[in-house]
Amino acid sequence: MEDPGWEPRRLAAVSAVLPEGVTPPGTRGRILEAGLSVFAEAGFAGGSIRQIAGVVGINSATLYAHYPSKSHVLAELVRVGHQELHSRLAEALAGAGDRATGQLAALVRAQVLVHADYPLLAVVTNDELHALSPELAAPALELRSRCRRMLLDVLELGVKDSDFALPDILMAAGAIGAMGLRVAYWFGPDQPYTREQVADGYAEFALRLAGAH
Amino acid sequence: MEDPGWEPRRLAAVSAVLPEGVTPPGTRGRILEAGLSVFAEAGFAGGSIRQIAGVVGINSATLYAHYPSKSHVLAELVRVGHQELHSRLAEALAGAGDRATGQLAALVRAQVLVHADYPLLAVVTNDELHALSPELAAPALELRSRCRRMLLDVLELGVKDSDFALPDILMAAGAIGAMGLRVAYWFGPDQPYTREQVADGYAEFALRLAGAH
DNA sequence: GTCTATAATGCGATAGAC
DNA sequence: GTCTATCGCATTATAGAC
Structure with missing residues (x-):
């Protein structure tokens, strides 16, 4: 499948905000927030670990220090x-x-x-x-x-x-x-x-x- | 991602039925029906051309004689x-x-x-x-x-x-x-x-x- | 905890014989 | 229209240095 050349959008553009209190702090929380953004955009199967890591600004391998999969x-x-x-x-x-x-x-x-x-x-x-x-x-x-x-x-x-x-x-x-x-x-x-x-x-x-x- | 070992299910089990009249006949229709079954189960990104072809009982390359992508x-x-x-x-x-x-x-x-x-x-x-x-x-x-x-x-x-x-x-x-x-x-x-x-x-x-x- | 490098696999799509 | 074979690429996840 070649590069689509367009942005898949499921909803009106909104930022990936998570509720306070139930969200983990630190890098774990930032990964979660990035995961929300990526999964909302492309779905679970369509979003990748590399995309999530890219949004956070870390290497994809680093993500596995916070989540096992x-x-x-x-x-x-x-x-x-x-x-x-x-x-x-x-x-x-x-x-x-x-x-x-x-x-x-x-x-x-x-x-x-x-x-x-x-x-x-x-x-x-x-x-x-x-x-x-x-x-x-x-x-x-x-x-x-x-x-x-x-x-x-x-x-x-x-x-x-x-x-x-x-x-x-x-x-x-x-x-x-x-x-x-x-x-x-x-x-x-x-x-x-x-x-x-x-x-x-x-x-x-x-x-x-x-x-x- | 290793083999999940379980069947992802979005809905109660029902067969992949398409409405008559608007559905194309022949192999095109069978591919469409298989695509419905696969996409319903795994989503568009999660389902593969090979899975669809497998349900139809044809080779994955044959599918491209009926749909361009x-x-x-x-x-x-x-x-x-x-x-x-x-x-x-x-x-x-x-x-x-x-x-x-x-x-x-x-x-x-x-x-x-x-x-x-x-x-x-x-x-x-x-x-x-x-x-x-x-x-x-x-x-x-x-x-x-x-x-x-x-x-x-x-x-x-x-x-x-x-x-x-x-x-x-x-x-x-x-x-x-x-x-x-x-x-x-x-x-x-x-x-x-x-x-x-x-x-x-x-x-x-x-x-x-x-x-x- | 973060990185580089890579293993192992599956993917969409194409070439070419029949 | 259907097949075999394969190209080129992206994927998840791991190994190991720092």
Whole structure:
């Protein structure tokens, strides 16, 4: 395959930012940031160790002093992405009161905001997870399962309390989750909305979808 | 990178089926089908010409008698995927009457059904489009733009006729489109729904989201 | 921890016989 | 249209000096 002569772009141009706290310090963190940039651009299979090392400004061999393989770089990115999502959802839920309407709005708002704040991380986390071995993917899958559980529990509570009118909770969870996930792909500084406006709008959509009254 | 020893899987196991009519006949069609299977499994960058040829049962060199490059195989897949979506949406809209409520339900139903019928094609079409050069991606992008236009027009009509109550049409289109797109990733024969049940459920969700009454 | 050098492999694509 | 054989190159990862 000859040189393409063009830049493959999956999303609106944004910088490869990682959330504080869950990101490792020093060179490890810089490699992770470079890996995010490269994998977001070319995918896991399409991006190379040499490209990542080039972005960091180190030799490709040096990278192996920090990560044992290319897969482990992706695995840590996927872990960080899921961890940030999970902690934000849990925090939102904790401060949302005991009514299902408030809880659902808080969950959707948090999901939208995290996807708007870290779009590259969200895309890599979701689109490249399949490239990991079951062992390396397991921690992320566990966190994803807990996120899904939170949403299902809120929907179930809402139906029980007659705050929601939903014939099927599973289908609704799929639809609501899809809405927020996709924000990472189109939201950016070029859009005529602030992140808060999207979060509020999508929370309202979710409440309507759930038949809240 | 050593042999992984496991099978990367992006979706529930389904066969690589292509829609009739828009798919080329003969060996060209069999290559396209094999390409769909390989790209869905490993992505465009991760799948190889040799793998595709192996699935077809021909030598890798023979493939170049039918497609000039690996990119052209993906380009035709992406074109077929967008063409099938566009024709199904247009057909649905044509038979949906002149009220926005019926039109929106028909569009969402059609979108869900095409994603449920051709999940592998939908995933490749959406996740690997970015790997194509602007020239090869252009026909698909044009079709995508027209699909989006259909949805926006229906939402606009509904607001004008007061059938819908929507503060923002663009955001609603993003949310509704995301719902249906994501069906390709989770729907399968293992789910407790028929394709019709999902289509009906999601059409109802879209109407609620739009504030239909 | 960082480098140079390289091993071992797989890749896309082409040449040329049939 | 299909094959065998191969070119030229990029890849992941390692060995070993400093």
